[in-house]
Amino acid sequence: MLQVSYIRENRDKVLERLAFKRFKQPELIDQVISLDEQRRSTQTQLESLVAEANAGAKQIGDLMRQGLKQEAEALKAKTSSSKEQTKVLADRLAEMETQLHNYLVQFPNLPHQSVPEGSTPEENVTVFEHGEFPLLPENALPHWELASKYDIIDFELGNKIAGAGFPVYKGKGAKLQRALINFFLDQAEIAGYREMQPPIVVNEASGFGTGQLPDKEGQMYHITGDNLYLIPTAEVPITNLYRDVIVKEDELPVKNCAYTPCFRREAGSYGAHVRGLNRLHQFDKVEIVQVVHPDSSYEVLEEMSSYVQSLLQALELPYRVLSLCSGDMSFTSAKTYDMEAWCAAQARWLEVSSVSNFETYQSNRLKLRYKGKEGKAQLAHTLNGSALALPRIVASLLENNQTDKGIKIPSVLVPYTGFEYI
RNA sequence: GGAGAGGUGUCAGAGUGGUCGAAUGAGCCAGCUUGGAAAGCUGGUGUACUCGCAAGGGUACCGAGGGUUCGAAUCCCUCCUUCUCCGCCA
Numbered sequence: 001m002l003q004v005s006y007i008r009e010n011r012d013k014v015l016e017r018l019a020f021k022r023f024k025q026p027e028l029i030d031q032v033i034s035l036d037e038q039r040r041s042t043q044t045q046l047e048s049l050v051a052e053a054n055a056g057a058k059q060i061g062d063l064m065r066q067g068l069k070q071e072a073e074a075l076k077a078k079t080s081s082s083k084e085q086t087k088v089l090a091d092r093l094a095e096m097e098t099q100l101h102n103y104l105v106q107f108p109n110l111p112h113q114s115v116p117e118g119s120t121p122e123e124n125v126t127v128f129e130h131g132e133f134p135l136l137p138e139n140a141l142p143h144w145e146l147a148s149k150y151d152i153i154d155f156e157l158g159n160k161i162a163g164a165g166f167p168v169y170k171g172k173g174a175k176l177q178r179a180l181i182n183f184f185l186d187q188a189e190i191a192g193y194r195e196m197q198p199p200i201v202v203n204e205a206s207g208f209g210t211g212q213l214p215d216k217e218g219q220m221y222h223i224t225g226d227n228l229y230l231i232p233t234a235e236v237p238i239t240n241l242y243r244d245v246i247v248k249e250d251e252l253p254v255k256n257c258a259y260t261p262c263f264r265r266e267a268g269s270y271g272a273h274v275r276g277l278n279r280l281h282q283f284d285k286v287e288i289v290q291v292v293h294p295d296s297s298y299e300v301l302e303e304m305s306s307y308v309q310s311l312l313q314a315l316e317l318p319y320r321v322l323s324l325c326s327g328d329m330s331f332t333s334a335k336t337y338d339m340e341a342w343c344a345a346q347a348r349w350l351e352v353s354s355v356s357n358f359e360t361y362q363s364n365r366l367k368l369r370y371k372g373k374e375g376k377a378q379l380a381h382t383l384n385g386s387a388l389a390l391p392r393i394v395a396s397l398l399e400n401n402q403t404d405k406g407i408k409i410p411s412v413l414v415p416y417t418g419f420e421y422i
Numbered sequence: 423g424g425a426g427a428g429g430u431g432u433c434a435g436a437g438u439g440g441u442c443g444a445a446u447g448a449g450c451c452a453g454c455u456u457g458g459a460a461a462g463c464u465g466g467u468g469u470a471c472u473c474g475c476a477a478g479g480g481u482a483c484c485g486a487g488g489g490u491u492c493g494a495a496u497c498c499c500u501c502c503u504u505c506u507c508c509g510c511c512a
Contacts, residue, residue, distance in 0.1 A: 057493040
Protein backbone atom coordinates (compact mmCIF):
# COMPACT_ATOMS: atom_id res chain seq x y z
CA MET A 1 0.00 0.00 0.00
CA LEU A 2 1.36 3.40 -0.92
CA GLN A 3 1.63 5.97 1.84
CA VAL A 4 -0.69 8.96 1.63
CA SER A 5 2.06 11.29 2.74
CA TYR A 6 4.24 10.03 -0.11
CA ILE A 7 1.46 10.51 -2.66
CA ARG A 8 0.77 13.98 -1.31
CA GLU A 9 4.40 15.04 -1.56
CA ASN A 10 5.26 13.31 -4.83
CA ARG A 11 2.08 13.61 -6.88
CA ASP A 12 3.71 13.96 -10.30
CA LYS A 13 6.22 11.22 -9.77
CA VAL A 14 3.51 8.86 -8.53
CA LEU A 15 1.39 9.61 -11.60
CA GLU A 16 4.36 9.03 -13.88
CA ARG A 17 5.17 5.68 -12.26
CA LEU A 18 1.53 4.58 -12.28
CA ALA A 19 1.31 5.35 -15.97
CA PHE A 20 4.49 3.34 -16.46
CA LYS A 21 2.81 0.50 -14.60
CA ARG A 22 -0.21 0.83 -16.93
CA PHE A 23 -2.51 1.80 -14.07
CA LYS A 24 -5.93 2.58 -15.45
CA GLN A 25 -7.35 5.18 -13.06
CA PRO A 26 -4.83 7.97 -12.52
CA GLU A 27 -7.66 10.32 -11.56
CA LEU A 28 -7.86 8.47 -8.24
CA ILE A 29 -4.63 10.13 -7.19
CA ASP A 30 -6.10 13.60 -7.14
CA GLN A 31 -9.18 12.29 -5.41
CA VAL A 32 -6.97 10.81 -2.73
CA ILE A 33 -5.05 14.04 -2.31
CA SER A 34 -8.17 16.13 -1.90
CA LEU A 35 -9.81 13.59 0.38
CA ASP A 36 -6.68 13.56 2.49
CA GLU A 37 -6.81 17.33 2.76
CA GLN A 38 -10.40 17.17 3.94
CA ARG A 39 -9.49 14.41 6.32
CA ARG A 40 -6.74 16.45 7.91
CA SER A 41 -8.79 19.58 8.34
CA THR A 42 -11.64 17.54 9.82
CA GLN A 43 -9.20 15.89 12.17
CA THR A 44 -7.78 19.22 13.27
CA GLN A 45 -11.28 20.53 13.90
CA LEU A 46 -12.32 17.47 15.82
CA GLU A 47 -9.20 17.37 17.90
CA SER A 48 -9.42 20.96 19.03
CA LEU A 49 -13.03 20.29 20.02
CA VAL A 50 -12.00 17.21 21.96
CA ALA A 51 -9.13 19.09 23.56
CA GLU A 52 -11.65 21.65 24.81
CA ALA A 53 -13.92 18.92 26.15
CA ASN A 54 -10.98 17.24 27.85
CA ALA A 55 -10.02 20.49 29.52
CA GLY A 56 -13.64 20.91 30.63
CA ALA A 57 -13.77 17.42 32.07
CA LYS A 58 -10.58 18.06 33.96
CA GLN A 59 -12.02 21.26 35.39
CA ILE A 60 -15.15 19.42 36.49
CA GLY A 61 -12.96 16.95 38.28
CA ASP A 62 -11.15 19.75 40.07
CA LEU A 63 -14.40 21.40 41.08
CA MET A 64 -15.84 18.12 42.36
CA ARG A 65 -12.79 17.55 44.47
CA GLN A 66 -13.14 20.98 45.95
CA GLY A 67 -16.78 20.23 46.69
CA LEU A 68 -18.12 22.91 44.37
CA LYS A 69 -21.06 20.84 43.14
CA GLN A 70 -23.10 23.61 41.57
CA GLU A 71 -20.27 25.01 39.51
CA ALA A 72 -19.44 21.50 38.37
CA GLU A 73 -23.02 20.85 37.30
CA ALA A 74 -23.12 24.08 35.31
CA LEU A 75 -19.92 23.20 33.50
CA LYS A 76 -21.20 19.69 32.91
CA ALA A 77 -24.24 20.99 31.07
CA LYS A 78 -22.01 23.17 28.94
CA THR A 79 -19.58 20.41 28.07
CA SER A 80 -22.25 17.90 27.22
CA SER A 81 -23.77 20.26 24.68
CA SER A 82 -20.70 20.08 22.44
CA LYS A 83 -20.86 16.30 22.40
CA GLU A 84 -23.21 16.10 19.45
CA GLN A 85 -20.96 18.17 17.28
CA THR A 86 -18.03 16.02 18.29
CA LYS A 87 -19.95 12.91 17.32
CA VAL A 88 -20.82 14.33 13.91
CA LEU A 89 -17.21 15.22 13.21
CA ALA A 90 -15.91 11.90 14.50
CA ASP A 91 -18.30 10.00 12.27
CA ARG A 92 -17.34 12.09 9.28
CA LEU A 93 -13.66 11.56 9.99
CA ALA A 94 -14.11 7.80 10.29
CA GLU A 95 -15.98 7.76 7.01
CA MET A 96 -13.21 9.70 5.29
CA GLU A 97 -10.57 7.38 6.66
CA THR A 98 -12.44 4.35 5.42
CA GLN A 99 -12.88 5.91 2.02
CA LEU A 100 -9.24 6.91 1.87
CA HIS A 101 -8.22 3.39 2.73
CA ASN A 102 -10.51 2.02 0.03
CA TYR A 103 -8.77 4.24 -2.49
CA LEU A 104 -5.28 3.43 -1.28
CA VAL A 105 -5.65 -0.32 -1.58
CA GLN A 106 -6.45 0.14 -5.25
CA PHE A 107 -3.01 1.48 -6.11
CA PRO A 108 -0.40 -1.03 -7.18
CA ASN A 109 3.20 -0.64 -6.12
CA LEU A 110 5.32 1.79 -8.11
CA PRO A 111 7.83 0.09 -10.43
CA HIS A 112 11.50 0.73 -9.76
CA GLN A 113 13.52 2.83 -12.22
CA SER A 114 15.32 -0.22 -13.55
CA VAL A 115 12.11 -2.04 -14.51
CA PRO A 116 11.60 -2.31 -18.28
CA GLU A 117 8.50 -0.65 -19.65
CA GLY A 118 5.80 -2.82 -21.17
CA SER A 119 2.29 -4.18 -20.88
CA THR A 120 2.41 -7.85 -21.77
CA PRO A 121 4.53 -10.90 -20.93
CA GLU A 122 6.07 -10.64 -24.40
CA GLU A 123 7.74 -7.43 -23.30
CA ASN A 124 9.56 -9.03 -20.39
CA VAL A 125 13.30 -8.78 -20.86
CA THR A 126 15.57 -11.81 -20.77
CA VAL A 127 18.53 -10.69 -18.70
CA PHE A 128 20.39 -13.97 -18.44
CA GLU A 129 20.35 -17.41 -19.97
CA HIS A 130 22.26 -20.45 -18.82
CA GLY A 131 22.74 -24.07 -19.90
CA GLU A 132 22.33 -26.11 -23.06
CA PHE A 133 19.04 -27.54 -24.25
CA PRO A 134 19.27 -31.32 -23.89
CA LEU A 135 19.02 -33.54 -26.96
CA LEU A 136 16.14 -35.88 -26.33
CA PRO A 137 15.70 -39.39 -27.68
CA GLU A 138 13.24 -39.67 -30.55
CA ASN A 139 10.52 -41.25 -28.47
CA ALA A 140 10.72 -38.53 -25.82
CA LEU A 141 7.61 -38.06 -23.72
CA PRO A 142 6.10 -35.11 -21.86
CA HIS A 143 6.32 -35.40 -18.09
CA TRP A 144 2.71 -36.45 -17.54
CA GLU A 145 3.28 -39.51 -19.68
CA LEU A 146 6.59 -40.22 -18.00
CA ALA A 147 4.79 -39.91 -14.68
CA SER A 148 2.45 -42.74 -15.53
CA LYS A 149 5.07 -44.77 -17.40
CA TYR A 150 7.19 -44.95 -14.26
CA ASP A 151 4.17 -44.86 -11.92
CA ILE A 152 5.49 -41.97 -9.85
CA ILE A 153 2.73 -39.38 -10.07
CA ASP A 154 -0.95 -40.31 -10.28
CA PHE A 155 -3.26 -37.56 -11.43
CA GLU A 156 -6.31 -39.83 -11.67
CA LEU A 157 -5.96 -40.97 -8.10
CA GLY A 158 -5.75 -37.36 -6.98
CA ASN A 159 -8.94 -36.65 -8.90
CA LYS A 160 -10.69 -39.33 -6.94
CA ILE A 161 -9.47 -38.12 -3.56
CA ALA A 162 -9.74 -34.38 -4.02
CA GLY A 163 -10.16 -33.21 -7.59
CA ALA A 164 -8.19 -32.03 -10.59
CA GLY A 165 -4.92 -30.36 -9.69
CA PHE A 166 -4.25 -32.47 -6.60
CA PRO A 167 -1.85 -35.17 -7.75
CA VAL A 168 -0.74 -38.17 -5.72
CA TYR A 169 3.02 -38.76 -5.70
CA LYS A 170 3.95 -42.42 -5.47
CA GLY A 171 7.05 -44.37 -4.56
CA LYS A 172 10.14 -42.79 -6.12
CA GLY A 173 7.99 -39.82 -7.11
CA ALA A 174 7.16 -39.14 -3.48
CA LYS A 175 10.77 -39.62 -2.50
CA LEU A 176 11.90 -37.20 -5.19
CA GLN A 177 9.59 -34.60 -3.67
CA ARG A 178 11.06 -35.14 -0.26
CA ALA A 179 14.58 -35.04 -1.69
CA LEU A 180 13.98 -31.72 -3.40
CA ILE A 181 12.44 -30.16 -0.30
CA ASN A 182 15.35 -31.25 1.85
CA PHE A 183 17.91 -30.17 -0.71
CA PHE A 184 16.34 -26.73 -1.01
CA LEU A 185 16.07 -26.29 2.76
CA ASP A 186 19.66 -27.38 3.31
CA GLN A 187 20.91 -24.98 0.66
CA ALA A 188 18.88 -22.14 2.15
CA GLU A 189 20.35 -22.81 5.55
CA ILE A 190 23.86 -22.66 4.08
CA ALA A 191 22.92 -19.32 2.49
CA GLY A 192 22.01 -17.96 5.92
CA TYR A 193 18.26 -18.42 6.01
CA ARG A 194 16.60 -19.58 9.21
CA GLU A 195 14.13 -22.37 8.65
CA MET A 196 10.61 -21.81 9.92
CA GLN A 197 7.52 -23.98 9.97
CA PRO A 198 4.51 -21.69 9.89
CA PRO A 199 0.81 -22.50 9.89
CA ILE A 200 -0.53 -23.18 6.42
CA VAL A 201 -3.76 -21.37 7.18
CA VAL A 202 -3.86 -17.66 7.90
CA ASN A 203 -6.39 -15.15 9.12
CA GLU A 204 -7.70 -12.10 7.29
CA ALA A 205 -5.21 -9.69 8.82
CA SER A 206 -2.35 -11.78 7.44
CA GLY A 207 -3.94 -11.98 4.01
CA PHE A 208 -4.19 -8.22 4.03
CA GLY A 209 -0.66 -7.71 5.26
CA THR A 210 1.02 -9.28 2.26
CA GLY A 211 -1.52 -8.03 -0.25
CA GLN A 212 -3.60 -11.11 -1.05
CA LEU A 213 -6.66 -9.45 0.45
CA PRO A 214 -8.74 -7.71 -0.62
CA ASP A 215 -7.47 -7.91 -4.22
CA LYS A 216 -7.05 -11.65 -4.72
CA GLU A 217 -9.76 -13.02 -2.52
CA GLY A 218 -10.98 -15.53 -5.12
CA GLN A 219 -7.56 -17.10 -5.60
CA MET A 220 -7.29 -18.49 -2.10
CA TYR A 221 -9.18 -21.39 -0.58
CA HIS A 222 -11.35 -19.98 2.16
CA ILE A 223 -12.33 -22.02 5.21
CA THR A 224 -15.58 -20.23 5.88
CA GLY A 225 -16.41 -22.02 9.13
CA ASP A 226 -13.40 -20.48 10.85
CA ASN A 227 -12.70 -17.62 8.45
CA LEU A 228 -9.21 -18.84 7.61
CA TYR A 229 -7.42 -19.02 4.28
CA LEU A 230 -5.20 -21.79 2.96
CA ILE A 231 -1.89 -20.13 2.12
CA PRO A 232 -1.08 -19.62 -1.57
CA THR A 233 2.59 -19.31 -0.63
CA ALA A 234 4.73 -19.36 2.53
CA GLU A 235 5.38 -15.69 1.84
CA VAL A 236 2.09 -14.95 3.61
CA PRO A 237 2.72 -16.53 7.03
CA ILE A 238 6.47 -15.85 7.00
CA THR A 239 6.25 -12.17 6.12
CA ASN A 240 3.37 -11.75 8.56
CA LEU A 241 5.58 -12.96 11.38
CA TYR A 242 6.82 -9.38 11.27
CA ARG A 243 3.44 -7.67 11.25
CA ASP A 244 3.38 -4.85 13.83
CA VAL A 245 7.04 -5.42 14.62
CA ILE A 246 9.83 -2.89 15.02
CA VAL A 247 13.10 -4.65 14.25
CA LYS A 248 16.36 -3.31 15.64
CA GLU A 249 18.38 -1.89 12.79
CA ASP A 250 21.43 -4.00 13.59
CA GLU A 251 19.32 -7.16 13.31
CA LEU A 252 18.77 -6.50 9.61
CA PRO A 253 18.74 -8.29 7.27
CA VAL A 254 16.28 -10.83 8.64
CA LYS A 255 16.47 -13.98 6.52
CA ASN A 256 13.87 -16.70 6.88
CA CYS A 257 12.92 -19.66 4.77
CA ALA A 258 10.14 -22.19 4.92
CA TYR A 259 8.87 -25.25 3.18
CA THR A 260 5.08 -25.37 2.91
CA PRO A 261 2.46 -26.81 0.67
CA CYS A 262 0.76 -24.03 -1.28
CA PHE A 263 -2.86 -23.88 -2.32
CA ARG A 264 -4.23 -21.96 -5.27
CA ARG A 265 -7.71 -22.11 -6.67
CA GLU A 266 -6.57 -21.07 -10.17
CA ALA A 267 -10.23 -20.72 -11.04
CA GLY A 268 -11.04 -21.14 -14.68
CA SER A 269 -7.64 -22.24 -15.90
CA TYR A 270 -7.91 -25.56 -17.70
CA GLY A 271 -6.52 -26.83 -20.97
CA ALA A 272 -3.45 -28.28 -22.61
CA HIS A 273 -1.03 -25.60 -21.38
CA VAL A 274 -1.80 -26.46 -17.77
CA ARG A 275 -1.55 -30.22 -18.14
CA GLY A 276 0.24 -32.43 -15.69
CA LEU A 277 2.39 -30.54 -13.23
CA ASN A 278 2.29 -27.27 -15.13
CA ARG A 279 -0.40 -25.82 -12.88
CA LEU A 280 -1.79 -27.35 -9.71
CA HIS A 281 -4.13 -26.48 -6.87
CA GLN A 282 -1.73 -27.86 -4.32
CA PHE A 283 2.03 -27.91 -4.65
CA ASP A 284 5.16 -27.80 -2.55
CA LYS A 285 7.54 -24.91 -2.36
CA VAL A 286 10.47 -23.64 -0.36
CA GLU A 287 10.26 -19.89 0.01
CA ILE A 288 12.95 -17.42 1.04
CA VAL A 289 11.94 -14.13 2.66
CA GLN A 290 14.04 -11.16 3.72
CA VAL A 291 13.37 -8.03 5.73
CA VAL A 292 16.05 -5.49 4.92
CA HIS A 293 17.18 -1.90 5.23
CA PRO A 294 15.81 0.24 2.37
CA ASP A 295 19.34 1.15 1.28
CA SER A 296 20.24 -2.43 0.47
CA SER A 297 17.05 -3.93 -0.91
CA TYR A 298 18.10 -3.88 -4.56
CA GLU A 299 21.45 -5.40 -3.75
CA VAL A 300 19.58 -8.10 -1.85
CA LEU A 301 17.25 -8.65 -4.79
CA GLU A 302 20.28 -9.47 -6.96
CA GLU A 303 21.70 -11.67 -4.24
CA MET A 304 18.43 -13.62 -4.00
CA SER A 305 18.27 -13.93 -7.75
CA SER A 306 21.80 -15.36 -7.80
CA TYR A 307 20.91 -17.74 -5.04
CA VAL A 308 17.90 -19.10 -6.92
CA GLN A 309 20.06 -19.46 -10.02
CA SER A 310 22.63 -21.41 -8.06
CA LEU A 311 19.93 -23.96 -7.27
CA LEU A 312 18.97 -24.32 -10.91
CA GLN A 313 22.62 -24.73 -11.84
CA ALA A 314 23.07 -27.36 -9.17
CA LEU A 315 20.12 -29.24 -10.63
CA GLU A 316 21.71 -28.86 -14.08
CA LEU A 317 18.60 -27.31 -15.57
CA PRO A 318 18.82 -24.88 -18.47
CA TYR A 319 17.14 -21.66 -17.39
CA ARG A 320 16.69 -18.03 -18.20
CA VAL A 321 16.05 -14.99 -16.03
CA LEU A 322 13.42 -12.46 -17.02
CA SER A 323 13.11 -8.96 -15.70
CA LEU A 324 9.36 -8.50 -15.73
CA CYS A 325 8.08 -5.45 -17.52
CA SER A 326 6.09 -2.82 -15.66
CA GLY A 327 2.68 -4.03 -16.77
CA ASP A 328 3.34 -7.72 -16.13
CA MET A 329 4.61 -7.41 -12.57
CA SER A 330 2.35 -8.36 -9.74
CA PHE A 331 0.27 -5.72 -8.02
CA THR A 332 2.52 -5.52 -4.99
CA SER A 333 5.99 -5.72 -6.51
CA ALA A 334 8.42 -2.91 -7.27
CA LYS A 335 10.72 -5.19 -9.24
CA THR A 336 10.52 -8.87 -10.12
CA TYR A 337 12.76 -11.44 -11.72
CA ASP A 338 11.18 -14.64 -12.98
CA MET A 339 13.30 -17.72 -13.41
CA GLU A 340 12.14 -20.11 -16.09
CA ALA A 341 13.42 -23.63 -16.56
CA TRP A 342 13.51 -25.28 -19.93
CA CYS A 343 11.11 -28.20 -20.28
CA ALA A 344 12.53 -30.14 -23.16
CA ALA A 345 9.69 -32.44 -24.20
CA GLN A 346 7.10 -29.69 -24.08
CA ALA A 347 9.73 -27.44 -25.68
CA ARG A 348 8.77 -24.50 -23.52
CA TRP A 349 10.00 -22.39 -20.64
CA LEU A 350 8.22 -22.88 -17.33
CA GLU A 351 8.31 -20.38 -14.51
CA VAL A 352 9.90 -22.05 -11.50
CA SER A 353 10.68 -19.02 -9.36
CA SER A 354 9.76 -15.42 -8.92
CA VAL A 355 11.92 -13.10 -6.86
CA SER A 356 10.54 -9.70 -5.90
CA ASN A 357 11.36 -6.56 -4.01
CA PHE A 358 8.24 -5.00 -2.50
CA GLU A 359 10.06 -2.03 -1.03
CA THR A 360 7.64 -0.59 1.55
CA TYR A 361 4.46 -1.79 -0.11
CA GLN A 362 4.00 -4.73 2.23
CA SER A 363 5.72 -3.20 5.24
CA ASN A 364 3.33 -0.26 5.16
CA ARG A 365 0.42 -2.66 5.42
CA LEU A 366 2.22 -4.79 7.96
CA LYS A 367 3.49 -1.85 10.00
CA LEU A 368 6.87 -3.54 9.78
CA ARG A 369 9.57 -1.08 10.74
CA TYR A 370 13.18 -0.92 11.82
CA LYS A 371 14.79 1.45 14.22
CA GLY A 372 18.36 2.44 14.85
CA LYS A 373 19.83 3.80 18.07
CA GLU A 374 18.67 7.24 17.10
CA GLY A 375 15.83 8.51 15.04
CA LYS A 376 12.37 7.38 14.18
CA ALA A 377 11.12 3.97 13.25
CA GLN A 378 11.12 3.62 9.47
CA LEU A 379 9.38 1.17 7.18
CA ALA A 380 11.63 -1.72 6.22
CA HIS A 381 11.78 -3.29 2.77
CA THR A 382 10.55 -6.84 2.21
CA LEU A 383 11.58 -9.31 -0.47
CA ASN A 384 10.80 -12.89 -1.25
CA GLY A 385 11.44 -15.59 -3.76
CA SER A 386 10.65 -19.18 -4.53
CA ALA A 387 13.64 -21.37 -3.92
CA LEU A 388 12.09 -23.32 -5.44
CA ALA A 389 8.59 -24.43 -6.41
CA LEU A 390 8.62 -28.18 -6.94
CA PRO A 391 6.17 -29.24 -9.65
CA ARG A 392 7.73 -27.55 -12.63
CA ILE A 393 11.20 -28.49 -11.42
CA VAL A 394 10.02 -32.08 -11.38
CA ALA A 395 8.48 -31.63 -14.82
CA SER A 396 11.75 -30.30 -16.19
CA LEU A 397 13.84 -32.98 -14.52
CA LEU A 398 11.61 -35.73 -15.90
CA GLU A 399 11.51 -34.37 -19.41
CA ASN A 400 15.12 -33.24 -19.72
CA ASN A 401 16.67 -36.25 -18.06
CA GLN A 402 14.80 -39.09 -19.73
CA THR A 403 17.14 -41.77 -21.01
CA ASP A 404 17.00 -45.40 -22.06
CA LYS A 405 17.92 -46.32 -18.50
CA GLY A 406 15.17 -44.22 -17.00
CA ILE A 407 15.05 -40.75 -15.52
CA LYS A 408 18.50 -39.65 -14.45
CA ILE A 409 18.58 -37.91 -11.06
CA PRO A 410 20.98 -34.93 -10.83
CA SER A 411 24.00 -35.88 -8.77
CA VAL A 412 23.33 -33.29 -6.03
CA LEU A 413 20.01 -35.01 -5.34
CA VAL A 414 21.28 -38.58 -5.23
CA PRO A 415 22.32 -38.36 -1.56
CA TYR A 416 18.76 -37.29 -0.85
CA THR A 417 16.92 -39.80 -3.07
CA GLY A 418 19.17 -42.77 -2.54
CA PHE A 419 18.75 -43.75 -6.20
CA GLU A 420 20.35 -42.53 -9.43
CA TYR A 421 17.57 -43.42 -11.83
CA ILE A 422 13.82 -43.67 -11.76
C1' G B 423 -16.70 -28.54 23.86
C1' G B 424 -17.90 -27.23 29.55
C1' A B 425 -16.40 -24.40 34.23
C1' G B 426 -13.28 -20.71 36.39
C1' A B 427 -9.29 -16.87 36.35
C1' G B 428 -6.44 -13.45 33.54
C1' G B 429 -4.58 -10.02 29.19
C1' U B 430 -1.21 -2.92 31.50
C1' G B 431 4.95 0.00 28.38
C1' U B 432 11.31 -3.86 26.47
C1' C B 433 10.33 -7.23 30.83
C1' A B 434 8.32 -7.96 35.81
C1' G B 435 4.43 -5.64 38.14
C1' A B 436 0.97 -1.63 40.73
C1' G B 437 -3.30 0.78 39.56
C1' U B 438 -11.05 -0.68 40.35
C1' G B 439 -14.28 6.44 37.59
C1' G B 440 -11.03 12.59 37.62
C1' U B 441 -4.54 14.39 40.29
C1' C B 442 -3.04 8.07 34.92
C1' G B 443 0.59 7.90 28.97
C1' A B 444 0.19 5.33 33.48
C1' A B 445 3.63 3.97 40.36
C1' U B 446 7.75 0.86 41.50
C1' G B 447 11.68 -2.42 40.09
C1' A B 448 14.69 -4.50 36.25
C1' G B 449 16.66 -3.73 31.46
C1' C B 450 18.57 -0.30 27.88
C1' C B 451 21.03 4.59 26.50
C1' A B 452 23.93 8.96 27.99
C1' G B 453 26.78 11.48 31.68
C1' C B 454 29.53 11.52 36.39
C1' U B 455 32.94 8.37 39.06
C1' U B 456 37.47 4.80 37.68
C1' G B 457 43.95 3.21 35.33
C1' G B 458 39.87 0.09 33.31
C1' A B 459 35.56 -2.35 34.93
C1' A B 460 31.84 -3.51 38.62
C1' A B 461 29.08 -0.97 42.13
C1' G B 462 27.06 3.78 43.01
C1' C B 463 24.92 8.49 41.53
C1' U B 464 22.27 11.77 37.82
C1' G B 465 19.33 12.22 33.61
C1' G B 466 16.86 9.91 29.61
C1' U B 467 14.12 5.79 27.59
C1' G B 468 6.80 3.82 23.29
C1' U B 469 3.99 4.37 18.67
C1' A B 470 0.86 6.77 15.17
C1' C B 471 -1.76 10.82 13.25
C1' U B 472 -1.97 16.02 13.32
C1' C B 473 -0.98 21.76 13.98
C1' G B 474 3.52 24.79 13.68
C1' C B 475 9.23 27.93 9.94
C1' A B 476 10.69 26.49 14.68
C1' A B 477 10.37 26.20 19.78
C1' G B 478 6.46 23.73 21.17
C1' G B 479 1.31 22.07 21.11
C1' G B 480 -3.11 18.72 20.23
C1' U B 481 -5.38 13.82 19.64
C1' A B 482 -5.38 8.54 20.04
C1' C B 483 -3.47 3.97 22.00
C1' C B 484 -3.47 -0.23 29.06
C1' G B 485 -5.59 -7.59 23.97
C1' A B 486 -9.38 -5.83 19.60
C1' G B 487 -14.00 -3.47 18.53
C1' G B 488 -18.40 -1.17 20.39
C1' G B 489 -21.19 1.24 24.61
C1' U B 490 -22.27 4.13 29.38
C1' U B 491 -20.32 9.01 31.44
C1' C B 492 -18.84 15.91 31.61
C1' G B 493 -14.66 12.34 32.33
C1' A B 494 -12.84 5.13 31.35
C1' A B 495 -6.72 1.24 32.11
C1' U B 496 -10.82 1.16 35.78
C1' C B 497 -18.06 0.09 34.59
C1' C B 498 -21.16 -2.74 30.53
C1' C B 499 -21.43 -5.78 25.74
C1' U B 500 -19.10 -8.68 21.70
C1' C B 501 -14.83 -10.96 19.86
C1' C B 502 -9.68 -12.71 20.17
C1' U B 503 -6.17 -14.83 23.27
C1' U B 504 -3.50 -17.06 27.73
C1' C B 505 -3.67 -20.08 32.14
C1' U B 506 -6.12 -23.93 35.53
C1' C B 507 -9.61 -28.00 35.90
C1' C B 508 -12.95 -31.41 33.23
C1' G B 509 -14.21 -33.77 28.49
C1' C B 510 -12.35 -35.40 23.66
C1' C B 511 -8.05 -36.61 20.80
C1' A B 512 -3.52 -37.27 17.06
